Amino acid sequence: MKKLSIYLFLFVKLSCGIAEAYSSDPKEFVGELVNDAISKLSDKSISIEEKEKFIEKIALENVDIKALGLYTLGEVRKSAEKSDLTNYQKTFEKYFLKSLTSRLTDYSASKFEVTEAEQKSSNYTIVSSKINPSDGSPEIKIDWRIYTKNPDKPLIRDLIVEGLSLARTQKEEFSSILSSNNNNIKILIKKLEEFLKN
Amino acid sequence: MLLKQIKILLFTFIIFFTLLNSAKASNECFEGVSRSVFKFNMAFDSIVLEPVAKGYNKLPRVIKSGANNFTSNIATLLSIPNSLLQGNFKELGNATGSILINSTVGILGIFNPAEKLGFKPHKEDVGQTLGVYGFGPGCYYVLPILGPTTLRDSFGLVVDSFIDPFAHVTIRENEIFGISGNELDYFSVKGTGAIDFRSNNINNFDSLEKNSIDLYSSMKSIYLQDRQNKIKNSVSEQDDWGSLDN
Numbered sequence: 001m002k003k004l005s006i007y008l009f010l011f012v013k014l015s016c017g018i019a020e021a022y023s024s025d026p027k028e029f030v031g032e033l034v035n036d037a038i039s040k041l042s043d044k045s046i047s048i049e050e051k052e053k054f055i056e057k058i059a060l061e062n063v064d065i066k067a068l069g070l071y072t073l074g075e076v077r078k079s080a081e082k083s084d085l086t087n088y089q090k091t092f093e094k095y096f097l098k099s100l101t102s103r104l105t106d107y108s109a110s111k112f113e114v115t116e117a118e119q120k121s122s123n124y125t126i127v128s129s130k131i132n133p134s135d136g137s138p139e140i141k142i143d144w145r146i147y148t149k150n151p152d153k154p155l156i157r158d159l160i161v162e163g164l165s166l167a168r169t170q171k172e173e174f175s176s177i178l179s180s181n182n183n184n185i186k187i188l189i190k191k192l193e194e195f196l197k198n
Numbered sequence: 199m200l201l202k203q204i205k206i207l208l209f210t211f212i213i214f215f216t217l218l219n220s221a222k223a224s225n226e227c228f229e230g231v232s233r234s235v236f237k238f239n240m241a242f243d244s245i246v247l248e249p250v251a252k253g254y255n256k257l258p259r260v261i262k263s264g265a266n267n268f269t270s271n272i273a274t275l276l277s278i279p280n281s282l283l284q285g286n287f288k289e290l291g292n293a294t295g296s297i298l299i300n301s302t303v304g305i306l307g308i309f310n311p312a313e314k315l316g317f318k319p320h321k322e323d324v325g326q327t328l329g330v331y332g333f334g335p336g337c338y339y340v341l342p343i344l345g346p347t348t349l350r351d352s353f354g355l356v357v358d359s360f361i362d363p364f365a366h367v368t369i370r371e372n373e374i375f376g377i378s379g380n381e382l383d384y385f386s387v388k389g390t391g392a393i394d395f396r397s398n399n400i401n402n403f404d405s406l407e408k409n410s411i412d413l414y415s416s417m418k419s420i421y422l423q424d425r426q427n428k429i430k431n432s433v434s435e436q437d438d439w440g441s442l443d444n
Contacts, residue, residue: 163427168423
């Protein structure tokens with residue numbers, strides 16, 4: 001009986017695991033992830049706190065936040081001290097999650113469609129998609145830069161919305177702060193911490 | 199006298215285009231002033247443009263769509279001379295076909311049947327044409343009300359007013375095919391276009407404002423990326439992830 005309970009428990013755990021994991025094919029990965037997100041975020045019966053937790057969870061599992069943090073730091077990442085970099089990475093992750101949740105929690109239903117995927121190299125695939133907002137706003141084209149170094153676990157590195165790279169915008173924003181502060185990474189960390197307090 | 203004027207003009211052009219190609223877009227012309235102008239523009243936006251755009255958003259969808267089509271159709275007029283100057287005959291056909299169909303079948307551009315027939319013209323201006331010719335953007339700055347620009351694009355903006363058929367019949371009050379207008383027509387159409395754009399981007403602007411730690415730099419990056427894409431008529435695939443690929 002005890003053995004049966006263990007098997008049942010393992011089966012349930014495994015089933016949940018499978019249900020939460022997305023495909024390793026970049027095109028299917030984006031489609032499954034976004035449709036899952038749309039169905040949860042547009043569900044009015046789910047509280048804002050639950051939605052925030054959901055966004056954080058899928059972001060931590062499916063976005064290459066570590067690489068994104070280093071990318072947005074630009075050349076400074078090569079000269080910064082290790083302790084500052086570690087501190088920056090921790091703060092950046094919090095900043096990224098806060099900014100992502102604030103953008104998505106008041107999300108309204110939209111129709112999402114993956115249009116094509118183009119493998120740029122063994123490390124990257126660009127997945128093209130389009131969103132038709134339900135409020136009649138114009139269609140939005142989004143390209144997803146998917147990092148495929150580990151083919152079993154694709155990770156999102158950038159979103160290119162109507163040709164505008166979010167990672168590059170973030171990088172140039174940080175670059176401006178760094179260059180006006182003598183490339184002092186501590187000041188950038190302080191600014192991120194101030195953002196987190198607000 | 200005339201020779202002296204030509205010499206001055208030539209000298210100005212040489213200096214201007216040398217500046218264009220020596221300055222990177224990321225370089226600021228005068229950042230302090232631009233940041234002050236940016237603050238003024240943000241105040242103008244929150245006091246005037248945003249409330250008007252929010253009111254505009256409450257209009258029935260059919261009216262908004264008509265206004266969008268109408269202003270877009272007029273804006274496409276500028277693409278004709280620029281596509282020609284760029285030697286892009288496919289775009290020239292797209293722009294001309296779109297205007298002819300929408301201005302007639304589409305009832306003065308209120309409807310957009312051309313899009314359904316496959317005419318989807320890109321918006322082209324002199325700044326983009328200069329970009330196609332290989333001129334760099336020059337340094338970056340912010341203009342009051344008009345917003346972000348570069349040396350190349352602001353020069354293009356002035357030239358646009360000379361080659362844009364719509365500006366020709368309105369600002370310069372000339373006649374083309376018996377059509378004429380005045381300054382009010384020009385600024386009404388441009389103003390409606392700006393309100394329509396702002397109303398379509400209410401959430402995007404709010405989100406950007408809320409999540410930026412340096413909004414000025416974010417807007418600068420977005421402007422420069424957008425211009426780069428418009429010059430190429432495609433999404434630029436800048437791959438600067440470098441060592442992070444490993």
